[in-house]
Amino acid sequence: MIDRATVDKIIDAAQIVDVVSEFVTLRKSGVNYKGLCPFHDDRNPSFMVSPAKNICHCFVCGKGGTPAGFLMEHEQITYPEALRWLAKKYNIEIVEKELTDEERQAQNERESMFIVNEWAKDWFHQTLKNDPDGIAIGKQYFRSRGIRDDIIEKFQLGYAPQKRDALYLAATSKGYQPEFLVKTGLCLENERGKYDRYSGRAIFPWLNVSGKVVAFGGRVLDSRTKGVAQKYVNSPDSEIYHKERELYGIYQAKKAIVKEDRVFMVEGYTDVIAMHQAGVENVVANSGTALSFYQIKMLRRFTENITLLYDGDEAGIHAAMRGTDMLLAEGMKVRVLLLPDGDDPDSFARKHSTEELKRYIDANQQDFISFKTRLTIEGVTDPVKRSEAISGIVKSISVIPDNILRSTYLSDLASRLGLKEQTLLETMNNFIRKEKEQITPKPSEERSDTPSSDQQQQSSKTTILSAKGKSGLAVETLLMREIIRHGEEIIYDNIETEDGSLISFNVAQYVDYDLGQDDIQFSNPLYNQILAEAVAHSGQEGWKAEAYFTNHPDIEVSQLATRLAIDRHQLGGRFVIQPREGSLCQRVVHLVMDLRMDLIEGKLKEIQNAMREAVGDMNRVMQLMQEFKDMQQLRDMLARKLGSDVVVS
DSSP states (O other): OBOHHHHHHHHHHOOHHHHHHTTSOOEEETTEEEEOOTTTTOSSOOEEEETTTTEEEETTTOOEESHHHHHHHHHTOOHHHHHHHHHHHTTOOOOBOOOOHHHHHHHHHHHHHHHHHHHHHHHHHHHHHHSHHIIIIIIHHHHHTTOOHHHHHHTTOEEOOSSTTHHHHHHHHTTOOHHHHHHTTSEEEETTEEEESSTTEEEEEEEOTTSOEEEEEEEEOOGGGTTOSOSEEEOOOOSSOOGGGOOBTHHHHHHHHHHHTOEEEESSHHHHHHHHHTTOOOEEEOTTSOOOHHHHHHHHTTOSEEEEEEOSSHHHHHHHHHHHHHHHHTTOEEEEEEOOTTOOHHHHHHHSOHHHHHHHHHHHOEEHHHHHHHHHTTTOOOHHHHHHHHHHHHHHHHTOSOHHHHHHHHHHHHHHHTOOHHHHHHHHHHHHHHHHHHHSOOOSSOOOSSOOHHHHHHHHHHHHHTTOOHHHHHHHHHHHHHHHHHTTSEEEEEEEOTTSOEEEEEHHHHHHHHHHTTTOOOSSHHHHHHHHHHHHHTTSTTOOHHHHHHTOSSHHHHHHHHHHHOOTTTTTSOOOOOOOSSOHHHHHHHHHHHHHHHHHHHHHHHHHHHHHHTTTOHHHHHHHHHHHHHHHHHHHHHHHHHTSOOOOO
């Protein structure tokens, strides 16, 4: 691990203009620089670099950050890897933190497994290129699939000799320990000894997102074993490889995914390779495993747009249907393309030129509504089956987290089917309600008809939290902007407490204290994380919120802080969010009250809706009327405060 002093030294030395200039052509624009954004297809320079703040930002796609953050996004590397890149550039010696014996053992074991896998990848590759059997059998197989030499090099494809212990003997003769040959899955062990897992197979190395070899896939080639059930053998799960967390081809595809803002998901190794050879590089494969939450989260880092590209047979249709809801629930925008019968992405890509392939994809990929409608509803006349199919599509729409996108899909479905949108909306709301009931823990004891005062107070807090409207979200952003820019600045000094002691509040502490009185949290989890960290670091001498958060190792935090730290008018863009006039203290206090006001307004609307539904239940109506009156009093009190100047000492 890199020690804190070295990290600080690297951050202090790194200059944003130096770093960005290695990837983007910049020109002077006032006190700043601008250029074409490297993260999207930018035709008018929208990527601005601020030497004064040591950050960069694109006003179109929103990406950028500090020198380390820019590298993490552009090179798709981790925070430690970005620091090492910068250290090398600025000739800073990396000082590693002293590890405990347990940490050192775990790190050494993981590192040993990576080293063994890297050696094995090179050994398989050289065997394919130089060994007589590798050339005659392995290379001939890749030739028969139409795979060029440059693609063989790009994916470091290889061959494992048929001799059952060829790799084992070669590895141990080089000094690699048998323990790690077994732990990585390169070798197997039984009572007769150790032997190679991949003998006589074509080898497909798996590289993780950082380019480290985590696993291998081996395809059987020997004609004597054709027809065996296990055509492919893959590495078992290990300390460095979990199949549900990895995607084949992600390392080779990540830059193209970012550039194209779309990823194609296929099923197998050769599908990925054939697509690359055809000029489509933003493609990955889950290689026979069911799509997992971890794989979706990984892809979500690069793009929210995914096209499932599968065979048009029954297995391909099943694969496409299987992962749709998971992708939608994670905020992905899903399209589906099923190829003509008899073709998979590998064979189809080999039959067509790059332009033909791209034209076919553009013309035939469908959004998931069209896909599911065509498969499950078209031609179905039985009312029950048709109703079930429609409900299935509505259920898929219900998992989409974005309200606007969800509503748009629902309107589209109603239009396609000639149904009333309100009918589909009620069905969707039922699905959402049932899902919430499943994840919401039920109280262990039955509640009485009349809640206690404590229960009423807690209920009021809980319902206020869920009532935030669009204006409240804008206020949250303005408040978070003040925390990022001025989180450490004192706005209340020497306040006397009940016991006579004196305390001070900086911006972060005041916001945390005030909202905490009613258990109010931001609707954006990232905002809550930033506020908590700001409060936790408030006692550190010399701590600066803006520098801390813009240089944060979490790329999402860093990018958010960068966006909120930059003034559009300072960097030549159109200024959008203007903070309230007045002192810092006045701005923060007003924003907190604005946020409370929005919550109360939302709560009042909820109570009004509940009163309409409770018609006929007089006890419930009377209870709601009292809640409404209490909320009105709170609103009026806040309105009076917001209408007057905030007096500060």
